[in-house]
Amino acid sequence: MDRIDIPKKAIYRLSIYHRCLQRLVENEQQTVSSTALAKAAGVKPAQLRKDLAYFGQFGTRGLGYPVETLATMIRDVLGREKLQPVVLIGAGNLGSALLRYQGFQKEGFEVVAAFDVDPEGVRARGINVPVFSEKELETRIAQEQVRLAILCVPVNIAQSLANRLVGAGVQGILNFSPVMLDVPAEVVVNNVDLALELEHLSFFVR
Amino acid sequence: MDRIDIPKKAIYRLSIYHRCLQRLVENEQQTVSSTALAKAAGVKPAQLRKDLAYFGQFGTRGLGYPVETLATMIRDVLGREKLQPVVLIGAGNLGSALLRYQGFQKEGFEVVAAFDVDPEGVRARGINVPVFSEKELETRIAQEQVRLAILCVPVNIAQSLANRLVGAGVQGILNFSPVMLDVPAEVVVNNVDLALELEHLSFFVR
DNA sequence: AAGTGTGAAAAGTTTCACAGCG
DNA sequence: CGCTGTGAAACTTTTCACACTT
Structure with missing residues (x-):
């Protein structure tokens, strides 16, 4: 399993990102840039991008990340698809x-x-x-x-x-x-x- | 201030050590080795020694650390002398x-x-x-x-x-x-x- | 132009291993 | 001999900077 070289702290931050994304979903925002999401989560943009990159490529260059899709992938990773x-x-x-x-x-x-x-x-x-x-x-x-x-x-x-x-x-x-x-x-x-x-x-x- | 090169996590652990020491005081133990205290605190002995060494030399080689003195010094460091x-x-x-x-x-x-x-x-x-x-x-x-x-x-x-x-x-x-x-x-x-x-x-x- | 993905450098932290003291 | 104090090595995590995509 390649989870091995994912910083443990990145997992923590994933939860934080998920929270922020939930709020964006409520506001019906479609996409979000690493800068904006990082600010809401209290981390640096580069760290956010690196954290997400451990799990795949989700963003679109020049545009940002699709809010819904990203939230779903985080739920998957954290094993939180269901109650x-x-x-x-x-x-x-x-x-x-x-x-x-x-x-x-x-x-x-x-x-x-x-x-x-x-x-x-x-x-x-x-x-x-x-x-x-x-x-x-x-x-x-x-x-x-x-x-x-x-x-x-x-x-x-x-x-x-x-x-x-x-x-x-x-x-x-x-x-x-x-x-x-x-x-x-x-x-x-x-x-x-x-x-x-x-x-x-x-x-x-x- | 030389606090600058003390790992932030060491400060956290200081509180944990303090807790463990309090329990030893209650049991009227006079001294404790890094191995024993580290075990109670859930860290490695070397880390405990290093953490304490950031603030001075408190142990006696061959013997261990004086429980009371160590507790007091941690309270001082954490700024918890008084209520x-x-x-x-x-x-x-x-x-x-x-x-x-x-x-x-x-x-x-x-x-x-x-x-x-x-x-x-x-x-x-x-x-x-x-x-x-x-x-x-x-x-x-x-x-x-x-x-x-x-x-x-x-x-x-x-x-x-x-x-x-x-x-x-x-x-x-x-x-x-x-x-x-x-x-x-x-x-x-x-x-x-x-x-x-x-x-x-x-x-x-x- | 805006913004991601990422290798490489830097910073931070832990562990090792052993010299040295009581 | 037991156990601390510590420099150096190993490891982990963060930050930077920029190539690259849309």
Whole structure:
């Protein structure tokens, strides 16, 4: 597979480009130049062109890129042609906010189930997603063939739940616990550490 | 300033190291080797040593690093000796979850005020942080000399609020809106795009 | 004229491997 | 002997500049 020499960061940017393209589609724009799209995405034009070129030739010289076609190709590359099922573990503060968050649905993900130690308590909070006891985690994930999980549990139990997720067949974990998960090489973990992002700002702000 | 040739990513990792060190302090460990700390932080030992070496010599050969001293030096470098005041703009779903989130406080940040178009509605939800109308944004930020802001507003108004924040003296923005903010060069923006992180996983999961 | 595609140079980052200290 | 500190090598990513197409 020639994915090997594609910069990992280019994949990230692809998502950003896709967002910007969606907005252009809404505005019924037909084509867009690398300069314009790059500006919207916050990158340099040359980088945008190079990123796209990893996947083929989509632009027309002198004209730019066809908005629709480009959006479609990015969806293909990112494996997002169809709705992806996701589960969420730990519906505490952050977890239940994410369950109410519309951004995932909008981008083509469906949170099909949430798990918590206290499913009753979570259901009471007006969450639309079905909430189950964490005991049912393995069976339900296997049943629905879910590959992606969002992990929002306290630090001390994060690793053990990650192990169970992997055992159940999950291949990608979006981890909100501030701890580095130890998982097999074929499983991808993406860490989102909110406090850390704030800390990072501190360094640059005087 | 010799910060110039310190890899930006090293700064990120410093925060991670700090987290791990905090845990060691709790366990009353006196020293730690680069191998052990690197493992906890999810990096290679050589990288850890190199990262620390940018800021001085802290280790003892044959022994390792003094846990306490190292934690203190990282706090110094990151500018986190004392509590940093932060404001939060937009207390919707995500915003109010963040207001309840304990992680920021734990890492030395204090959310001193939140702003929303409907402060009454937000207050009703059992938030401890004082909530004000967004009209008061400029005056209160100036008053409390706040430098950091967490922005959780809808895409369409994110840029205009960013402008107001910058005008009020904010120098760092943790931006949760899926849009690239256009700010003066001296202002730092750190984007956290939740849907994008999930999308990113999609690519690697078959 | 406008704007893509791309090799080659530059910049940035990680890893290696080992000298040197306690 | 164990473990840090570090120069040099290897690798990755970004930027440049321009040939080339419509």
